[in-house]
Amino acid sequence: MQAPPGLTARVFQYPSLSAPILGELANGTSVWIRCTAQGDVVQRPDGFTSSLWNRIDQGFVPDVAVDTGTNQATMPNC
Numbered sequence: 001m002q003a004p005p006g007l008t009a010r011v012f013q014y015p016s017l018s019a020p021i022l023g024e025l026a027n028g029t030s031v032w033i034r035c036t037a038q039g040d041v042v043q044r045p046d047g048f049t050s051s052l053w054n055r056i057d058q059g060f061v062p063d064v065a066v067d068t069g070t071n072q073a074t075m076p077n078c
Contacts (some may be wrong), residue, residue, distance in 0.1 A: 015039025015053035035078035037060035
């Protein structure tokens with residue numbers, strides 16, 4: 001899956017905007033989603049909101065910052 005063009009995806013320690021930021025993914029970075037979790041609601045610049053977060057090797061990324069082709073979970077719960 002990829003971070004959509006024009007967005008930088010922050011990687012958090014756990015699925016919360018108050019969690020420590022572990023890094024950022026550049027636009028178009030491909031990632032492997034290990035599992036999904038519910039967490040803080042995050043809003044994209046276009047107004048879309050979601051509480052779904054994706055667990056990748058480096059930490060958690062809000063689903064709104066990842067282009068998975070769907071607004072639904074693509075992997076089992078963490």
